[in-house]
Amino acid sequence: MAADVLPQLKHTSPIFVLDDTIYVGGYGEATEIPDPEGSIRLLFDLLDGTRTVAELHAGVAARYPRVTLDEVRTAIDQFDKAGFLQNGAVTAEGLFDEYEIGRWERNFNFFGSYVSLDENKYEYQRKLRDARIVLLGLGGLGSHILLDLAAMGAGHVRVSEFDRVELSNLNRQILYRDGDIGQAKIDLATARVQEFNPRIEIEKRPGRIESTEDVERIVDGADVVIAVADRPKMELAQWINAGCVRAGVPLVTGGLETQRAVYYTVIPGQSGCVECWRTQVYQVDPVSAGLLTEKRRRNIGGDNAAFCPLVTMTTGLLIGEVTRLITGIAPPAALGRMMELPFADFQLRECERWDRVTDCTVCGHLG
Numbered sequence: 001m002a003a004d005v006l007p008q009l010k011h012t013s014p015i016f017v018l019d020d021t022i023y024v025g026g027y028g029e030a031t032e033i034p035d036p037e038g039s040i041r042l043l044f045d046l047l048d049g050t051r052t053v054a055e056l057h058a059g060v061a062a063r064y065p066r067v068t069l070d071e072v073r074t075a076i077d078q079f080d081k082a083g084f085l086q087n088g089a090v091t092a093e094g095l096f097d098e099y100e101i102g103r104w105e106r107n108f109n110f111f112g113s114y115v116s117l118d119e120n121k122y123e124y125q126r127k128l129r130d131a132r133i134v135l136l137g138l139g140g141l142g143s144h145i146l147l148d149l150a151a152m153g154a155g156h157v158r159v160s161e162f163d164r165v166e167l168s169n170l171n172r173q174i175l176y177r178d179g180d181i182g183q184a185k186i187d188l189a190t191a192r193v194q195e196f197n198p199r200i201e202i203e204k205r206p207g208r209i210e211s212t213e214d215v216e217r218i219v220d221g222a223d224v225v226i227a228v229a230d231r232p233k234m235e236l237a238q239w240i241n242a243g244c245v246r247a248g249v250p251l252v253t254g255g256l257e258t259q260r261a262v263y264y265t266v267i268p269g270q271s272g273c274v275e276c277w278r279t280q281v282y283q284v285d286p287v288s289a290g291l292l293t294e295k296r297r298r299n300i301g302g303d304n305a306a307f308c309p310l311v312t313m314t315t316g317l318l319i320g321e322v323t324r325l326i327t328g329i330a331p332p333a334a335l336g337r338m339m340e341l342p343f344a345d346f347q348l349r350e351c352e353r354w355d356r357v358t359d360c361t362v363c364g365h366l367g
Contacts, residue, residue: 005117007056007076008049008088012113015044024084027113031082039064043075049088080117087115092122100129100199104153114329124327129155131326134222134249136160136209136240137229138185140306141255143175144315145226146189150197152319158203160218160229161186172308209236215243224325226318227253241266241274245363252321252334254314258305261314261341262351264334265321269366271336276363277354310343317341317348 009015016023022033022041035041039060046059057072079085092101092108101108104125112121133154135142138161149157165173165180165188175189190202205218209229219225227240237253244251245268254263266273272280317339324330333339337353358364 002118004052004089006049006051006088007047007053007080007085007117009044009047009084010086010112011109013084015041017041024082026083031084037064039067040075043072047079047085049086076117083113083116085117086112086121087117087119090120090122095122095126100153107153111327111329124329125153127327128153128323131223132156132158132221133322133326134158134160134219134225136215136218136225136227138175138189139163139169139228139230140172140311141228141315141318143173143185143189144311145228145319146193146202147175147196148315148319150193150200152323154200156201156203158205158218158222159186159190160205160207160209161189162206162208172306172311209239212239212242212246215239216246219243219247219249222247222249224250224252224322226322227251228255228318230255237274242362244268245273245366250325252318252325254318256306256310256314259310259343261310261317261343262338263314263317263321264338265325265332265336267325267332267335268363272354272356273360273363276357276360277352279357279360280354307343310341313341313346 012026014025016025016030017035020034020036022035022044024031024033033040042063043056043060046056051059053073053076054069056076057067057069060067060072076085096104107125107128108121111124114124115121131154133149133156135146135149135157136159138146138159142159142161146157146159161184163185165176165183165185167178167181169176170178173185175192176185180188184206186204186206190204194200194202209215209218225240225244229236229240240251240253244266248268250268251266252263253266254261256262265271317334321332321334324332336355337350339348340351341348356363
């Protein structure tokens with residue numbers, strides 16, 4: 001531990017004292033620490049982010065002379081490993097201006113709940129701000145996602161959409177209004193989101209996606225792609241997969257199937273791609289293989305059932321995964337596997353899993 005570290009108890013780790021026991025709260029559980037003499041409570045009281053470890057020891061030893069510097073160091077190390085502490089010496093200076101500090105304050109506190117003494121909670125928000133995100137589709141999921149990306153502080157989003165607003169969209173597509181019917185979604189969505197967050201940079205790519213090459217052009221230079229476009233359903237999944245593999249860009253994608261939400265993640269060269277998945281399905285599931293043949297899959301159309309609560313839940317899953325990928329705060333939850341969320345119980349679970357296929361026609365060349 002560096003000498004200039006200023007250990008600070010996180011606001012997200014509240015302290016409660018009952019008799020001779022300290023309880024440190026946090027995220028649905030509490031840590032119990034016996035403290036018959038009161039020295040640990042004093043140490044917690046001093047953890048305000050203004051004192052070095054040596055100064056913390058001096059403050060505790062003034063009342064409890066038998067407490068050694070090594071004991072204070074050990075306690076700080078244990079508190080840090082338990083996730084109670086952040087470094088009070090870390091500031092947003094040089095990373096964010098006053099407006100951004102005020103706007104993303106609650107984000108900083110969220111990321112701070114994950115950090116240890118040698119980490120900077122502001123760096124996670126910086127990664128979100130600086131990441132280049134591509135969003136394919138501005139319908140039910142895409143309209144929620146674009147607004148949520150702006151709310152969470154994403155700084156650069158490239159959007160692709162060809163469609164216009166219809167009356168039936170308004171049960172779930174939250175960026176559009178009754179008077180917008182017939183107007184281009186991409187223009188309405190970008191204008192309204194930039195009113196909400198003037199700091200977000202949105203690049204528009206209007207038009208239909210009709211090939212792998214179209215996808216490759218749109219995702220060029222991106223850090224992550226969120227795909228929630230849905231027409232033509234089967235072909236589009238293949239084009240997006242191949243385009244992201246060619247560009248070497250991680251893909252987070254999903255959608256609704258009437259009563260359930262599904263999503264999955266592909267990282268080219270690290271996980272199996274959609275074609276790897278399809279190949280393995282062909283080997284073990286003859287019914288699905290038959291349905292996915294070129295001739296029959298044209299009969300697999302879009303789904304005309306969509307309910308706003310399930311849309312909202314799906315949005316959270318997708319941008320949560322994107323946050324994990326961009327910040328590295330936790331591993332991706334859906335890498336190489338499809339997760340499902342049934343509306344009946346909202347119990348998130350894995351429904352399919354696949355591995356990399358070494359001779360895959362799409363990603364096998366990545367080694």
